Amino acid sequence: MTNMGTSKNNKSKKQQADENTIPENLLTPVEPTLVANMERVVELATTSHLSDVFNRAAQPYMNYIAERMSLTEKQALLLSLFLEKSNDPRIMISDFAHMIDCRTIRIISLMSEVDALVARGFVRRRKGADGSLSYRMPMDVVMAFKDNKVYTPDSTKCLSAEKFFDTMARIFEDYESGDNITRKLDLLVGENLHLEFCKTATTIFGLDDDDERLLFYVFCNRFVNEDDDMIGEHDWEDYYESKSTLRILRGELKRQDSTLQRKGIIENRNSDGMVDSDYFKLTDKAKETLFKDLDIGQQQTKNQKELLKYSSLAEKRLFYNPCERGQIEQLSELLMPEKFATVQQRLEENGMRKGFACLFYGSPGTGKTETVYQLARRTQRDLMVIDVSQIKSCWVGESEKNIKAAFDRYRNYVKLCERAPILLFNEADAVLGIRQEGAQRAVDKMENSIQNIILQEMEQLDGIMIATTNLMQNLDKAFERRFLYKIEFSRPSIEAKRSIWQSIIPTLAEPIAEELAAEYDLSGGQIENIARKRTVELILNGEEPSFEQLHSMCRTEQLTGNGGTRRRIGY
Numbered sequence: 312m313t314n315m316g317t318s319k320n321n322k323s324k325k326q327q328a329d330e331n332t333i334p335e336n337l338l339t340p341v342e343p344t345l346v347a348n349m350e351r352v353v354e355l356a357t358t359s360h361l362s363d364v365f366n367r368a369a370q371p372y373m374n375y376i377a378e379r380m381s382l383t384e385k386q387a388l389l390l391s392l393f394l395e396k397s398n399d400p401r402i403m404i405s406d407f408a409h410m411i412d413c414r415t416i417r418i419i420s421l422m423s424e425v426d427a428l429v430a431r432g433f434v435r436r437r438k439g440a441d442g443s444l445s446y447r448m449p450m451d452v453v454m455a456f457k458d459n460k461v462y463t464p465d466s467t468k469c470l471s472a473e474k475f476f477d478t479m480a481r482i483f484e485d486y487e488s489g490d491n492i493t494r495k496l497d498l499l500v501g502e503n504l505h506l507e508f509c510k511t512a513t514t515i516f517g518l519d520d521d522d523e524r525l526l527f528y529v530f531c532n533r534f535v536n537e538d539d540d541m542i543g544e545h546d547w548e549d550y551y552e553s554k555s556t557l558r559i560l561r562g563e564l565k566r567q568d569s570t571l572q573r574k575g576i577i578e579n580r581n582s583d584g585m586v587d588s589d590y591f592k593l594t595d596k597a598k599e600t601l602f603k604d605l606d607i608g609q610q611q612t613k614n615q616k617e618l619l620k621y622s623s624l625a626e627k628r629l630f631y632n633p634c635e636r637g638q639i640e641q642l643s644e645l646l647m648p649e650k651f652a653t654v655q656q657r658l659e660e661n662g663m664r665k666g667f668a669c670l671f672y673g674s675p676g677t678g679k680t681e682t683v684y685q686l687a688r689r690t691q692r693d694l695m696v697i698d699v700s701q702i703k704s705c706w707v708g709e710s711e712k713n714i715k716a717a718f719d720r721y722r723n724y725v726k727l728c729e730r731a732p733i734l735l736f737n738e739a740d741a742v743l744g745i746r747q748e749g750a751q752r753a754v755d756k757m758e759n760s761i762q763n764i765i766l767q768e769m770e771q772l773d774g775i776m777i778a779t780t781n782l783m784q785n786l787d788k789a790f791e792r793r794f795l796y797k798i799e800f801s802r803p804s805i806e807a808k809r810s811i812w813q814s815i816i817p818t819l820a821e822p823i824a825e826e827l828a829a830e831y832d833l834s835g836g837q838i839e840n841i842a843r844k845r846t847v848e849l850i851l852n853g854e855e856p857s858f859e860q861l862h863s864m865c866r867t868e869q870l871t872g873n874g875g876t877r878r879r880i881g882y
Contacts, residue, residue: 333355338368345379348375348376355368355372360412360413361417380461389407389424389425389428390428394453397448401446402445437490467503468502469503479535506604507601508602508605516597518570518571525551530577531593534598542590543591576594576597578594579592618732619687621693626688627681627684629835630803632807638796639682642798643689647690664770666771666775667775668778669794669795669796669798671779672780672800673783674800677803680735683779693724695735697717697737699739710761718768721734733776733777739779739780740780742758743790808827808838809824812824815838827861833869837868
């Protein structure tokens with residue numbers, strides 16, 4: 312009895328000594344949440360040397376975490392330390408040793424527990440080029456803890472086609488040097504053999520070589536998730552650790568001897584009718600075979616990466632002649648979300664086309680394109696800008712596919728976006744010109760085909776299309792009737808030019824602005840050019856250009872010949 316009492320008394324004294332060692336504020340209870348308990352573990356662990364005192368004091372908190380997360384107490388400790396460093400993309404094991412004030416070897420003895428956290432997806436491991444290991448905690452893990460939730464990785468089995476490619480994109484985005492990314496992608500494919508892509512990839516396109524299979528995955532991911540059909544070595548080189556492997560792949564592709572080429576999966580990209588040996592794309596055959604159960608247009612528009620956001624457009628004051636101003640204000644009012652939805656509904660009820668196609672035509676520099684930008688900004692509509700030069704191709708049938716795909720993507724944007732974006736065909740002369748009757752040349756047939764596709768799409772338009780052109784006289788009559796609004800941007804009046812001069816150069820005296828406006832037939836774009844030249848002169852010389860210099864800039868901006876009429880470059 313006496314011995315038992317002595318033992319009990321000794322234990323009590325030890326506990327008392329421990330409590331005296333720990334700051335009083337760390338002995339108070341914490342909220343029953345993961346983050347609160349992890350924070351307390353970190354506070355107790357800091358400079359603790361992982362002593363017995365720490366173990367006894369932190370045990371209730373580590374136990375709480377361990378039970379909630381199905382971890383050991385050591386894993387709970389390490390997870391807390393990782394969370395503390397979660398804003399660091401390169402967490403080193405030595406960082407924990409410094410934090411705890413113990414030898415690195417003490418932490419290394421816990422590496423099997425770290426491996427268990429990696430296996431559970433709580434932390435990601437990265438192997439550097441020098442063989443060093445670093446770690447990071449994914450943001451979705453951090454957010455789960457913040458919400459007091461147990462993090463569980465999403466299942467990658469039996470996914471829909473869209474979810475499958477979303478997961479593929481995430482694997483590529485999360486890639487760190489040293490990851491076995493091919494194995495991860497193989498597992499993903501193996502878990503989803505119900506998808507046409509996975510069946511085709513493993514049977515018809517079965518690629519035994521790991522390096523070529525990874526290249527195949529890169530092409531598929533770039534095409535589906537990045538809408539990229541121009542893929543070069545810079546798109547895949549980071550995923551290969553070995554320089555010799557890259558050299559072998561490069562040589563095979565140059566010689567057209569890659570398995571991917573021999574099986575008709577990839578081919579060289581064409582540029583201006585010539586084979587570009589540095590860039591590649593999936594073949595049409597591969598696309599048709601691989602992506603049968605995927606709405607490519609829907610998938611590619613999910614990220615809305617080709618949309619120009621209205622919030623990125625700077626506000627700019629524009630000056631119009633009275634007639635233009637009234638038409639643009641009317642169009643701006645129509646495109647306001649509430650009004651636009653009502654008008655579309657009424658048109659549909661009356662059996663009329665509910666899409667709106669508008670044509671802005673007039674001389675260069677009169678503000679056509681900038682007006683579209685300002686309409687987008689004012690009505691809070693994003694822009695999908697069609698680059699006609701990228702649409703047209705020298706290869707038979709490719710231009711038609713490009714223009715059709717562009718309209719398909721726009722249709723998906725209309726469905727996905729809260730407000731229908733504006734489809735802008737800038738400088739559309741090349742695709743809206745007069746069709747050639749009885750066309751014999753391949754290029755004329757291609758032009759006619761493109762125009763027929765655009766005419767058909769305009770009939771089915773569900774959103775807003777605006778085309779700009781400098782050459783109204785070349786517009787085909789079939790297009791003319793399909794544009795509901797046709798607004799001419801004439802060269803600015805003397806009054807409008809004076810306002811533009813004073814707006815762009817606020818320090819310009821009104822009489823000088825009046826004189827310049829009356830003497831020179833300049834567009835708003837040309838006046839802006841002169842203002843920029845003036846600013847350059849001011850920066851270079853430290854003083855404003857003289858009145859005579861300003862006149863000289865105006866004269867050179869007009870590009871007039873001996874006869875005083877404007878020359879057309881290239882004619």
